[in-house]
Amino acid sequence: MAVLGAAGRMGSTTTAAVRAADGLELVAELGEGDDVAALTGVADVAIDFTVPEVTEANVHALLDAGVHAVVGTTGWDAAALGRVRAHASTRPDVGVLIAPNFALSAVLAMRFASVAARYFASAEVVEMHHPRKLDAPSGTAVHTAHGIAAARAEAGLGAMPDATATSLPGARGADVDGVNVHSLRLAGLVAHEQIFLSNPGELLTIRTDSFDRVSFMPGVLLAVREVAARPGVHVGLDTYLDL
Protein backbone atom coordinates (compact mmCIF):
# COMPACT_ATOMS: atom_id res chain seq x y z
CA MET A 1 0.00 0.00 0.00
CA ALA A 2 0.97 3.66 -0.38
CA VAL A 3 0.64 6.64 1.99
CA LEU A 4 0.04 10.12 0.56
CA GLY A 5 1.14 12.87 2.94
CA ALA A 6 3.48 10.36 4.55
CA ALA A 7 5.60 12.95 6.38
CA GLY A 8 2.63 14.59 8.11
CA ARG A 9 1.23 13.97 11.59
CA MET A 10 -1.28 11.37 10.40
CA GLY A 11 0.88 10.12 7.52
CA SER A 12 3.81 9.29 9.78
CA THR A 13 1.57 7.61 12.37
CA THR A 14 0.02 5.59 9.54
CA THR A 15 3.31 4.46 8.01
CA ALA A 16 4.42 3.22 11.45
CA ALA A 17 1.12 1.37 11.93
CA VAL A 18 1.28 -0.22 8.48
CA ARG A 19 4.86 -1.35 9.02
CA ALA A 20 3.81 -3.02 12.27
CA ALA A 21 0.68 -4.62 10.79
CA ASP A 22 0.43 -8.23 9.64
CA GLY A 23 -0.25 -8.77 5.95
CA LEU A 24 0.34 -5.18 4.80
CA GLU A 25 3.36 -3.95 2.86
CA LEU A 26 4.25 -0.28 2.60
CA VAL A 27 5.52 0.24 -0.96
CA ALA A 28 5.40 4.04 -1.37
CA GLU A 29 5.48 7.19 0.77
CA LEU A 30 4.43 10.28 -1.18
CA GLY A 31 4.75 13.95 -0.33
CA GLU A 32 4.01 17.22 -2.09
CA GLY A 33 5.13 17.11 -5.73
CA ASP A 34 5.23 13.31 -6.00
CA ASP A 35 3.31 11.74 -8.88
CA VAL A 36 0.24 9.73 -7.80
CA ALA A 37 -0.03 8.23 -11.32
CA ALA A 38 3.27 6.45 -10.70
CA LEU A 39 1.44 4.18 -8.22
CA THR A 40 -0.19 2.28 -11.14
CA GLY A 41 0.79 -1.36 -10.75
CA VAL A 42 2.90 -0.50 -7.69
CA ALA A 43 0.28 -0.20 -4.92
CA ASP A 44 -3.17 -1.75 -4.73
CA VAL A 45 -4.39 0.59 -1.96
CA ALA A 46 -3.43 4.17 -1.07
CA ILE A 47 -4.37 6.22 1.96
CA ASP A 48 -4.55 10.00 1.73
CA PHE A 49 -3.68 12.15 4.74
CA THR A 50 -2.72 15.33 2.89
CA VAL A 51 -4.44 18.72 2.87
CA PRO A 52 -7.96 19.77 1.85
CA GLU A 53 -6.69 21.61 -1.25
CA VAL A 54 -5.27 18.50 -2.92
CA THR A 55 -7.20 15.51 -1.65
CA GLU A 56 -9.89 15.54 -4.36
CA ALA A 57 -7.27 15.67 -7.12
CA ASN A 58 -5.45 12.78 -5.44
CA VAL A 59 -8.62 10.66 -5.45
CA HIS A 60 -9.20 11.35 -9.16
CA ALA A 61 -5.58 10.36 -9.86
CA LEU A 62 -5.97 7.17 -7.80
CA LEU A 63 -9.17 6.27 -9.70
CA ASP A 64 -7.32 6.77 -12.98
CA ALA A 65 -4.47 4.63 -11.67
CA GLY A 66 -6.86 1.84 -10.59
CA VAL A 67 -5.71 2.13 -6.97
CA HIS A 68 -8.27 1.70 -4.16
CA ALA A 69 -8.43 4.90 -2.09
CA VAL A 70 -8.88 5.37 1.65
CA VAL A 71 -9.23 9.08 2.37
CA GLY A 72 -8.82 10.60 5.81
CA THR A 73 -8.24 14.15 4.65
CA THR A 74 -11.11 16.49 5.47
CA GLY A 75 -12.58 19.58 3.81
CA TRP A 76 -14.90 17.69 1.44
CA ASP A 77 -18.14 19.32 0.28
CA ALA A 78 -21.10 17.99 -1.71
CA ALA A 79 -19.74 19.24 -5.04
CA ALA A 80 -16.39 17.50 -4.59
CA LEU A 81 -18.09 14.30 -3.48
CA GLY A 82 -20.38 14.46 -6.52
CA ARG A 83 -17.42 14.78 -8.88
CA VAL A 84 -15.70 11.79 -7.27
CA ARG A 85 -18.90 9.72 -7.41
CA ALA A 86 -19.26 10.53 -11.13
CA HIS A 87 -15.65 9.58 -11.82
CA ALA A 88 -15.90 6.41 -9.72
CA SER A 89 -18.92 5.28 -11.74
CA THR A 90 -16.50 4.89 -14.67
CA ARG A 91 -14.22 2.69 -12.52
CA PRO A 92 -16.61 0.18 -10.88
CA ASP A 93 -13.62 -2.01 -10.03
CA VAL A 94 -12.17 0.56 -7.61
CA GLY A 95 -13.20 1.24 -4.00
CA VAL A 96 -13.11 4.68 -2.39
CA LEU A 97 -13.72 5.30 1.31
CA ILE A 98 -13.86 8.90 2.51
CA ALA A 99 -13.91 8.84 6.30
CA PRO A 100 -13.83 12.06 8.32
CA ASN A 101 -12.76 10.18 11.43
CA PHE A 102 -11.25 6.71 11.92
CA ALA A 103 -11.41 6.69 15.73
CA LEU A 104 -14.00 4.22 17.00
CA SER A 105 -15.13 6.64 19.72
CA ALA A 106 -15.83 9.32 17.12
CA VAL A 107 -17.57 6.94 14.72
CA LEU A 108 -19.83 5.79 17.56
CA ALA A 109 -20.41 9.36 18.79
CA MET A 110 -21.61 10.35 15.32
CA ARG A 111 -23.90 7.33 15.16
CA PHE A 112 -25.26 7.92 18.70
CA ALA A 113 -25.95 11.57 17.84
CA SER A 114 -27.92 10.64 14.72
CA VAL A 115 -29.93 8.05 16.69
CA ALA A 116 -30.70 10.56 19.47
CA ALA A 117 -31.38 13.61 17.31
CA ARG A 118 -35.02 12.85 16.57
CA TYR A 119 -35.89 13.01 20.29
CA PHE A 120 -34.51 16.48 21.09
CA ALA A 121 -35.67 20.01 20.35
CA SER A 122 -32.14 21.43 20.20
CA ALA A 123 -28.77 20.13 19.02
CA GLU A 124 -25.42 21.89 18.68
CA VAL A 125 -21.91 20.58 18.01
CA VAL A 126 -18.65 21.85 19.51
CA GLU A 127 -15.39 20.57 18.05
CA MET A 128 -12.00 21.22 19.65
CA HIS A 129 -8.69 20.68 17.89
CA HIS A 130 -4.98 21.47 17.89
CA PRO A 131 -4.23 24.92 16.45
CA ARG A 132 -2.32 23.61 13.39
CA LYS A 133 -5.54 22.28 11.86
CA LEU A 134 -6.25 23.93 8.48
CA ASP A 135 -10.02 23.48 8.15
CA ALA A 136 -12.99 24.55 10.27
CA PRO A 137 -15.40 23.13 11.13
CA SER A 138 -13.70 19.73 11.34
CA GLY A 139 -14.80 17.05 8.91
CA THR A 140 -16.11 15.07 11.87
CA ALA A 141 -18.29 17.97 13.03
CA VAL A 142 -19.69 18.52 9.54
CA HIS A 143 -20.50 14.81 9.25
CA THR A 144 -22.07 14.85 12.73
CA ALA A 145 -24.24 17.83 11.79
CA HIS A 146 -25.33 16.17 8.55
CA GLY A 147 -26.40 13.09 10.52
CA ILE A 148 -28.33 15.16 13.06
CA ALA A 149 -30.01 17.20 10.32
CA ALA A 150 -31.01 14.09 8.36
CA ALA A 151 -32.51 12.47 11.48
CA ARG A 152 -34.42 15.64 12.36
CA ALA A 153 -35.78 15.94 8.82
CA GLU A 154 -36.84 12.29 8.78
CA ALA A 155 -38.65 12.82 12.10
CA GLY A 156 -40.39 15.93 10.79
CA LEU A 157 -38.72 18.28 13.26
CA GLY A 158 -38.57 21.93 12.26
CA ALA A 159 -36.00 24.58 13.05
CA MET A 160 -34.48 24.60 16.53
CA PRO A 161 -35.65 27.18 19.06
CA ASP A 162 -33.35 30.22 18.92
CA ALA A 163 -34.47 33.79 19.51
CA THR A 164 -31.08 35.33 18.73
CA ALA A 165 -31.83 38.64 17.07
CA THR A 166 -28.40 40.25 17.03
CA SER A 167 -24.96 38.67 17.25
CA LEU A 168 -21.35 39.29 16.38
CA PRO A 169 -20.39 37.37 13.19
CA GLY A 170 -19.55 33.80 14.17
CA ALA A 171 -20.96 34.02 17.68
CA ARG A 172 -23.52 31.30 16.93
CA GLY A 173 -21.01 29.18 15.02
CA ALA A 174 -21.34 27.86 11.48
CA ASP A 175 -24.72 26.75 10.18
CA VAL A 176 -24.32 23.22 8.79
CA ASP A 177 -27.69 22.00 7.49
CA GLY A 178 -29.42 24.04 10.21
CA VAL A 179 -27.16 22.72 13.00
CA ASN A 180 -24.86 25.23 14.72
CA VAL A 181 -21.25 24.02 14.81
CA HIS A 182 -18.60 25.73 16.94
CA SER A 183 -14.84 25.33 16.40
CA LEU A 184 -12.21 25.78 19.14
CA ARG A 185 -8.48 25.70 18.44
CA LEU A 186 -6.42 25.12 21.58
CA ALA A 187 -2.71 24.31 22.08
CA GLY A 188 -2.26 20.89 23.62
CA LEU A 189 -5.41 19.34 22.18
CA VAL A 190 -5.54 16.65 19.49
CA ALA A 191 -9.14 16.00 18.38
CA HIS A 192 -12.27 16.30 20.50
CA GLU A 193 -15.99 16.82 19.96
CA GLN A 194 -19.05 17.37 22.11
CA ILE A 195 -22.59 17.05 20.86
CA PHE A 196 -25.28 18.70 22.95
CA LEU A 197 -28.90 17.57 22.59
CA SER A 198 -31.55 19.14 24.80
CA ASN A 199 -35.21 19.39 25.67
CA PRO A 200 -36.83 21.59 28.32
CA GLY A 201 -35.42 20.29 31.61
CA GLU A 202 -32.84 17.82 30.19
CA LEU A 203 -29.52 17.67 28.35
CA LEU A 204 -27.73 14.75 26.69
CA THR A 205 -24.01 15.29 26.07
CA ILE A 206 -22.08 12.93 23.80
CA ARG A 207 -18.31 13.40 23.88
CA THR A 208 -15.39 11.84 22.01
CA ASP A 209 -11.70 12.51 22.67
CA SER A 210 -8.68 11.46 20.65
CA PHE A 211 -5.74 12.13 22.98
CA ASP A 212 -3.25 10.51 20.60
CA ARG A 213 -3.24 9.80 16.84
CA VAL A 214 -2.82 6.09 17.55
CA SER A 215 -6.59 6.23 18.25
CA PHE A 216 -7.18 6.47 14.50
CA MET A 217 -5.03 3.46 13.53
CA PRO A 218 -7.39 0.50 14.13
CA GLY A 219 -9.93 2.20 11.86
CA VAL A 220 -7.28 3.06 9.28
CA LEU A 221 -6.04 -0.54 9.14
CA LEU A 222 -9.61 -1.87 8.93
CA ALA A 223 -10.32 0.46 6.02
CA VAL A 224 -7.12 -0.42 4.18
CA ARG A 225 -7.89 -4.13 4.51
CA GLU A 226 -11.54 -3.77 3.42
CA VAL A 227 -11.56 -1.13 0.67
CA ALA A 228 -10.79 -3.46 -2.23
CA ALA A 229 -13.83 -5.58 -1.35
CA ARG A 230 -16.16 -2.56 -1.38
CA PRO A 231 -16.22 -0.93 -4.82
CA GLY A 232 -17.87 2.45 -5.27
CA VAL A 233 -17.71 5.51 -3.07
CA HIS A 234 -18.51 5.18 0.64
CA VAL A 235 -18.56 8.04 3.14
CA GLY A 236 -17.86 7.34 6.81
CA LEU A 237 -16.17 4.35 8.45
CA ASP A 238 -19.56 3.35 9.87
CA THR A 239 -20.42 2.10 6.36
CA TYR A 240 -17.80 -0.64 6.92
CA LEU A 241 -19.03 -1.56 10.41
CA ASP A 242 -21.97 -3.66 11.52
CA LEU A 243 -23.45 -0.96 13.78
Ligand SMILES: NC(=O)C1=CN([C@@H]2O[C@H](COP(=O)(O)OP(=O)(O)OC[C@H]3O[C@@H](n4cnc5c(N)ncnc54)[C@H](OP(=O)(O)O)[C@@H]3O)[C@@H](O)[C@H]2O)C=CC1
Ligand atom coordinates in the same frame (compact mmCIF):
# COMPACT_ATOMS: atom_id res chain seq x y z
N1 LIG B 1 -10.02 10.85 9.11
C1 LIG B 1 -9.36 10.91 10.27
O1 LIG B 1 -9.55 10.08 11.19
C2 LIG B 1 -8.39 12.00 10.47
C3 LIG B 1 -8.25 12.96 9.52
N2 LIG B 1 -7.33 13.93 9.66
C4 LIG B 1 -7.20 14.83 8.53
O2 LIG B 1 -6.06 14.41 7.78
C5 LIG B 1 -5.48 15.55 7.13
C6 LIG B 1 -4.02 15.62 7.48
O3 LIG B 1 -3.88 15.93 8.84
P1 LIG B 1 -2.44 16.03 9.51
O4 LIG B 1 -1.68 14.78 9.29
O5 LIG B 1 -2.65 16.50 10.89
O6 LIG B 1 -1.78 17.21 8.65
P2 LIG B 1 -0.24 17.51 8.37
O7 LIG B 1 -0.16 18.93 7.94
O8 LIG B 1 0.59 17.06 9.50
O9 LIG B 1 0.11 16.58 7.13
C7 LIG B 1 -0.26 16.81 5.81
C8 LIG B 1 0.84 16.30 4.93
O10 LIG B 1 0.44 16.38 3.59
C9 LIG B 1 1.56 16.82 2.83
N3 LIG B 1 1.12 17.38 1.57
C10 LIG B 1 0.74 18.66 1.28
N4 LIG B 1 0.41 18.74 -0.02
C11 LIG B 1 0.58 17.51 -0.54
C12 LIG B 1 0.42 16.96 -1.84
N5 LIG B 1 0.03 17.70 -2.87
N6 LIG B 1 0.68 15.64 -2.01
C13 LIG B 1 1.10 14.88 -1.00
N7 LIG B 1 1.30 15.34 0.25
C14 LIG B 1 1.03 16.64 0.46
C15 LIG B 1 2.23 17.82 3.76
O11 LIG B 1 3.56 18.05 3.36
P3 LIG B 1 4.26 19.44 3.80
O12 LIG B 1 4.27 19.41 5.27
O13 LIG B 1 5.59 19.32 3.17
O14 LIG B 1 3.41 20.54 3.22
C16 LIG B 1 2.15 17.08 5.08
O15 LIG B 1 3.22 16.16 5.22
C17 LIG B 1 -6.31 16.76 7.58
O16 LIG B 1 -7.30 17.04 6.62
C18 LIG B 1 -6.97 16.27 8.86
O17 LIG B 1 -8.16 16.94 9.13
C19 LIG B 1 -6.54 14.02 10.75
C20 LIG B 1 -6.66 13.12 11.76
C21 LIG B 1 -7.58 12.04 11.70
Ligand SMILES: O=C(O)C1=N[C@H](C(=O)O)C[C@H](O)C1
Ligand atom coordinates in the same frame (compact mmCIF):
# COMPACT_ATOMS: atom_id res chain seq x y z
O1 LIG C 1 -7.07 17.63 11.77
C1 LIG C 1 -7.23 16.77 12.66
O2 LIG C 1 -6.43 16.61 13.57
C2 LIG C 1 -8.42 15.91 12.61
N1 LIG C 1 -9.18 15.98 11.56
C3 LIG C 1 -10.36 15.23 11.32
C4 LIG C 1 -11.55 16.13 11.24
O3 LIG C 1 -11.46 17.23 10.65
O4 LIG C 1 -12.63 15.76 11.73
C5 LIG C 1 -10.51 14.07 12.26
C6 LIG C 1 -10.06 14.36 13.66
O5 LIG C 1 -10.99 15.21 14.24
C7 LIG C 1 -8.66 14.94 13.68
